Amino acid sequence: VTGRIRRAEIIAAGSELLTPHRIDTNSLYLTGQLNELGVVVRLKSVVGDDRDDLAEVVRQALARADLVITTGGLGPTADDLTREVVADVLGLSLELDEGIFASIRARFDRRGVKMPEINRRQALVPRGAEALPNAFGTAPGLWLEVAGRMVALLPGPPRELRPMFETYVAPRIAQASGGFRLRRRIIKITGRSESQVEELAFPIYSQFATATPAIETTILAWPGQIELHLATSGTDVAALEEVLEGAVVRLAAAVGPAVFSVDGSSLEAVVGRILEERGWFVAVAESCTGGTLLGRLTDVPGSSAWVLGGVVAYADEVKVRELDVPADLIAAHGAVSEPVAQAMAAGVCRRFAADVGVAITGIAGPGGGSVEKPVGTVAIAIAGPGAAVRTFTFPGDREAIRRHATSAALDMVRSALSPKP
Amino acid sequence: VTGRIRRAEIIAAGSELLTPHRIDTNSLYLTGQLNELGVVVRLKSVVGDDRDDLAEVVRQALARADLVITTGGLGPTADDLTREVVADVLGLSLELDEGIFASIRARFDRRGVKMPEINRRQALVPRGAEALPNAFGTAPGLWLEVAGRMVALLPGPPRELRPMFETYVAPRIAQASGGFRLRRRIIKITGRSESQVEELAFPIYSQFATATPAIETTILAWPGQIELHLATSGTDVAALEEVLEGAVVRLAAAVGPAVFSVDGSSLEAVVGRILEERGWFVAVAESCTGGTLLGRLTDVPGSSAWVLGGVVAYADEVKVRELDVPADLIAAHGAVSEPVAQAMAAGVCRRFAADVGVAITGIAGPGGGSVEKPVGTVAIAIAGPGAAVRTFTFPGDREAIRRHATSAALDMVRSALSPKP
DSSP states (O other), rough: OTOOOOOEEEEEGGGGGGGSSSSOHHHHHHHHHHHHOOEEEEEEEEEEOOOOHHHHHHHHHHHHHHHEEEESOOOTTTTTTTHHHHHHHTTOEEOOHHHHHHHHHHHHHHHTOOOOOGGGGGGEEETTTEEEEEEEOOOOOOEEEEEEEEEEEEEHHHHHHHHHHHIIIIIHHHHHHHHHHEEEEHHHHHHHHOOHHHHHHHHHHHHHTTTTSSSEEEEEEETTEEEEEEEEESOOOHHHHHHHHHHHHHHHHGGGGGEEEEEOHHHHHHHHHHHHHHOOEEEEEETTHHHHHHHHHSSTTGGGOOOOEEEEEOOOOHHHHHHOOOOHHHHHSSSSSSSHHHHHHHHHHHHHOOOOEEEEEESSSSSOSSSSSSTTTEEEEEETTTEEEEEEEEEESSSHHHHHHHHHHHHHHHHHHHHOO | OTOOOOOEEEEEEGGGSSSSOOOOOOHHHEEEHHHHTTOEEEEEEEEOSSSHHHHHHHHHHHHOSSSSEESSSSSTTOOOOOHHHHHHTOOEEEEOOHHHHHHHHHHHHHTOOOGGGGGGGGGGEEETTTEEEOOTTOOOOOEEEEEEEEEEEOOHHHHHHHHHHHIIIHHHHHHHHHTTTTEEEEEEEOOSOHHHHHHHHHHHHHHHHTTSSSOEEEEEEEEEEEEEEEEEEEHHHHHHHHHHHHHHHHHHHGGGGGEEESOOOOOOHHHHHHHHHHHOOOOEEEEETTTTTHHHHHHHGGGGGGGEEEEEEHHHHHHHHHOOOOOOHHHHHSSSSSHHHHHHHHHHHHHOOSSEEEEEEEOOOSSOOOSSSSEEEEEEEEETTTTTEEEEEOSSHHHHHHHHHHHHHHHHHHHHOOOOO
């Protein structure tokens, strides 16, 4: 394919990215955007605010890649070296761009602040480079084309980087990549292990790898969620989308009803859509998950159209008083039991006048486990149409168990509301 | 300092790390561990399962660094190239280690599974390398010392990598680094902006940079939380800890009561400790934060000793029915108002027989804002001793607003329960 960009590299500059506390997440965004444009990222580097290190990484990337994108290091301070180092490596002099200088000064004037002298550095542009306006900060980006290579220098803050990439960088790359595009689809699955999904999906997707156009398939696993990622590339976007759609249909059929979305939707959004279609409202009673199921549901914008709310009954007396769970039921079966889960679900459903009640009670650990009910034991009940109750034993630490439990509860709501075959 | 390791680099191998969906997080753990050992990470690279790319990255790292740690690519499949590529770059032949081969086979035998032939590759060891046993998987790690350089090859899964690093790699690095150590402290702050903290802290910490031993200070900002990270290095660990303690005391005094922890504790854990010391219980009423405050509180292990639970009153009728908020109060002031927040806090406190009630009601967006009450408007109330109410306007998107709101609520509980000067 003419003009296709074969190798892209991303360089993240900033000493804070070499601490135990911060990680380069801009590259995830950039990789997604580049993939859409048919460009594959071959290498990512993270380098501190060190002139020699940065120069070496930039030099090596330029020797290998058709497209190099740097993030960070465009600020006004002495630590911000990207502009100078790239100019230096490419042997370009830096020149003051009067237009940029005026716009930086105007930005300070608007806020009634005198521009600090150090911000002058941000108006320096390597000879031959184009400055990319920054609508959300003082640091302009830079675009260079040198000896068949493209270089984009972008600011570190995501809210500055993203609009700059989309407005100024993406169109330039699209032009250079000669219409070559990559398209992805994601199949999301819950209630199955990675190896169960692999067993069902492998016979299908192994054929895709050698088909034309080839589809690359990857399995990713999280607590409570497995994903099949499909990607294919070419110039005819409609054809790519059609071939992906066919692949998604075949894989989803093979994996079965454990597939909850093929359009990128989260499990909570899928559940919300089903509720909203029926005009139904859900109420939630949570013990061990402590509000995180409600947190996931209300994380969906517009969720007030189908979530009434719920009760977090961490203490047993709250289960009795606020959810009408009979105290002797807890005494007889224990707070982590199917009868108590059912009573919690029925209680919250009645109290909140909801159409569907969901309840989770379990042992998230690290303490509280026993031989009969080890850490990870969770009882989940649905009240209302499709009422159900199940006991699970989830693996992992406290966070993983809580995540597994909320996904299993959402999936039980989904099953309860789905038309049965 | 004799034997100090001056340059460490981390290479993460795996094509999944070059997608928009997965990021190398092992390097955060490794950086923390290396820092403890007085070793600073100078560069991180992420490379796909490509022989040439991996070889080039390994070669360049070995040319610069005293210590190179690779993660991933030690599995049994054709994609797993790290072992071969590193041996190749160093010019070392691969030899079958009979002991490792036997232990891999034994692992399969124990599970009653015949060892697949491909797993034989995992028993190949570059001549002169030491194999590092893997207690949690089949892939052994490798340790090499070649021409004054140390190289550790570690498996990608964190639960395999971490114990292997701590058991086999850390002691070897400690020996090589000649007793040189780095120590960190973190001061956590809420309710102040990054620039407010900078203004208060800069006059103090700017002196630390030129003191002996020098302390490096970094400010990190998240929605609702600012952190000052202090780090210093040397061989006398007791002296390092003493000098850091002095610096922490001075900075905490300068920043004032907005400092909520100097020992790494989260805000929710600090609030929990205060409640537990008094033998008090908290109950929570949430609207716009939809259970995420309860989620943060119950995320603390052992939180059942001080959290009773709460009500997520997403719908107005739930505020009335489950929290006894008078309907005409909502009609008069709107659901997002100080009187309604106070009524919610009082209601949940009384209903749950709690010592302290907390309530949050606000507009997290993206919809629902108005000129008088824009998106980000949040009213928070505390009921019980130290009762208080405040209205905030938080910046950012839905997620940031929800995070800001839960941090502000936790901080109001902390203030309500702290002895007044």
